[in-house]
């Protein structure tokens with residue numbers, strides 16, 4: 001057998017695997033809130049977990065390794081909506097924050113199907129939100145961001161594991177594993193700690209120019225946090241962000257114009273750890289670690305181009321101004337949708353020195369944001385009185401699709417064995433797929449695009465004509481209106497009652513009628529699942 005067919009399968013697997021790697025969805029999460037030890041802060045912590053189900057009938061369990069939480073005992077919730085938004089009970093939807101009062105504990109969330117998780121913390125007038133990385137995507141290496149310059153918060157102490165009030169920035173390191181994790185902070189004077197299963201440790205971050213990093217013998221979660229950073233006029237504000245794992249390669253992070261302000265960028269990797277004042281010649285920063293936008297009150301983790309996706313869930317928070325910021329290649333400003341509506345009348349701003357552009361939009365409900373043909377990134381930021389907070393929107397997938405926000409990608413698969421049209425139907429069925437029907441021009445184009453570079457020359461598609469009337473039919477019973485016949489095709493009935501699609505050259509995948517008993521490889525298909533939020 002020629003090696004070529006094997007290649008097809010590999011490419012397909014790679015495509016699906018890539019989208020799953022990028023997604024923020026998972027079934028196992030551990031959350032920690034900005035700890036609650038700064039008691040002089042004169043109000044209770046109000047913390048909340050948002051769980052968004054991507055599939056129907058999702059059971060979600062929220063539990064804690066430490067039973068001292070006021071809420072969050074092991075409980076099971078069944079989410080029956082396509083997109084269920086789950087507020088942990090013992091609460092009240094119109095009073096959304098009073099969930100986990102004691103917050104220096106970890107909270108474990110598991111589910112039987114993919115979910116996304118956001119954690120929101122509030123104290124006094126200050127609120128922070130993080131998009132929680134699923135346990136399976138945690139890493140054992142993180143570069144520690146530089147510390148923003150905030151008066152009264154950066155004392156320049158050595159990193160120590162006993163954190164007290166009015167302390168510098170800290171890392172909160174969480175061990176979600178069943179076994180103890182050994183964690184070492186490296187870069188200068190090393191310190192090592194063991195973290196018990198389900199526990200969190202806090203470590204001060206030294207404000208120097210050394211490239212500090214966290215290394216663990218297991219995947220751990222790392223939060224960069226301050227419980228009481230002075231915002232203005234002596235007010236206390238939370239700062240809390242999840243540190244993204246160290247990356248193997250240098251990546252490019254386009255910087256959207258956030259708030260029209262000269263924000264700073266906290267950048268760290270193994271080469272440098274620095275605060276960059278943004279606003280100069282180029283709206284892009286490179287890093288193999290972290291790049292975080294800082295503006296008083298706001299820590300916004302940037303997303304590198306390599307991790308752009310095509311479908312996002314944007315969470316609406318009641319009582320705040322909700323803004324989403326989109327960054328996309330300037331050639332792909334068309335095709336963006338918010339819910340079911342195309343994004344119209346957007347004012348685009350080019351990001352200097354890059355091929356990217358950015359726009360923003362306010363929203364009034366939780367929604368999906370998706371691109372029909374390209375990848376992009378979306379940030380959600382919120383304004384509460386005069387301070388901002390926010391995080392990257394949850395990526396659901398990186399499979400642009402003209403039908404909407406893909407939660408489970410479509411499957412397009414050319415089987416290896418060439419066989420008759422009838423046999424092809426069966427062979428596809430054996431893989432729980434269907435011989436493809438291509439009733440719409442958009443699907444024809446997308447399929448052709450996805451199969452570009454494929455080695456197969458001609459593949460069976462799911463159409464056949466009546467020998468009595470000569471009319472063509474799709475196997476899935478869609479109307480046969482939008483056709484893509486090649487050149488002078490189709491011929492008359494005597495030339496054949498089935499059809500192949502040609503994948504030769506850079507062609508447009510035109511169809512040709514064929515004798516159904518000839519052999520060709522089947523093109524099998526399963527439609528994607530589209531996530532909708534109403």
Ligand SMILES: *[C@@H]1O[C@H](CO)[C@@H](O)[C@H](O)[C@H]1NC(C)=O
Nearest residue numbers: 055056057080081082529530
């Ligand atoms: C989920 O349930 C809704 C309402 O019952 C239904 O309309 C929708 O098709 C279901 N979605 C999936 C992916 O099964």
Ligand SMILES: *[C@@H]1O[C@H](CO)[C@@H](O)[C@H](O)[C@H]1NC(C)=O
Nearest residue numbers: 075076077078088089090091
């Ligand atoms: C949670 O609260 C909702 C509304 O108050 C209620 O309908 C539901 O049964 C509760 N679920 C559990 C598991 O207690």
Ligand SMILES: *[C@@H]1O[C@H](CO)[C@@H](O)[C@H](O)[C@H]1NC(C)=O
Nearest residue numbers: 090091092093094095096098
């Ligand atoms: C939920 O909170 C609102 C406003 O705080 C209150 O009016 C309502 O009675 C509460 N409902 C329950 C079931 O506690």
Ligand SMILES: *[C@@H]1O[C@H](CO)[C@@H](O)[C@H](O)[C@H]1NC(C)=O
Nearest residue numbers: 044045070098099100101102
């Ligand atoms: C939070 O916990 C503290 C101490 O246990 C308690 O005094 C306070 O009433 C709690 N607040 C809420 C909103 O449950």
Ligand SMILES: *[C@@H]1O[C@H](CO)[C@@H](O)[C@H](O)[C@H]1NC(C)=O
Nearest residue numbers: 124125126127319384385386
């Ligand atoms: C916002 O400011 C107003 C008055 O300036 C105040 O009454 C309100 O409590 C503030 N809201 C929050 C969430 O801090």
Ligand SMILES: *[C@@H]1O[C@H](CO)[C@@H](O)[C@H](O)[C@H]1NC(C)=O
Nearest residue numbers: 158159160161162163164191
């Ligand atoms: C914190 O740790 C340092 C050494 O790392 C020690 O000298 C100090 O006494 C500790 N403080 C507390 C409050 O435990």
Ligand SMILES: *[C@@H]1O[C@H](CO)[C@@H](O)[C@H](O)[C@H]1NC(C)=O
Nearest residue numbers: 027028029110135176177178
């Ligand atoms: C969640 O992940 C942790 C760490 O990998 C593992 O110990 C635990 O068993 C997982 N829980 C579930 C329900 O998968």
Ligand SMILES: *[C@@H]1O[C@H](CO)[C@@H](O)[C@H](O)[C@H]1NC(C)=O
Nearest residue numbers: 156206207208209210273274
């Ligand atoms: C870090 O480096 C910058 C410039 O290289 C210097 O101005 C600054 O003083 C250094 N900070 C510390 C804490 O060493």
Ligand SMILES: *[C@@H]1O[C@H](CO)[C@@H](O)[C@H](O)[C@H]1NC(C)=O
Nearest residue numbers: 021137139245246247248249
């Ligand atoms: C980086 O490379 C290591 C070793 O090849 C691999 O285990 C890890 O998954 C990679 N990390 C990322 C983020 O790609």
Ligand SMILES: *[C@@H]1O[C@H](CO)[C@@H](O)[C@H](O)[C@H]1NC(C)=O
Nearest residue numbers: 257258259260323347349360
């Ligand atoms: C949204 O875009 C407008 C116009 O570019 C800009 O003035 C505004 O500051 C942006 N809003 C945010 C929150 O970044």
Ligand SMILES: *[C@@H]1O[C@H](CO)[C@@H](O)[C@H](O)[C@H]1NC(C)=O
Nearest residue numbers: 018019308373374375398400
């Ligand atoms: C979107 O991103 C994924 C993952 O990086 C990639 O496999 C896919 O080809 C991209 N799609 C487009 C249209 O750029």
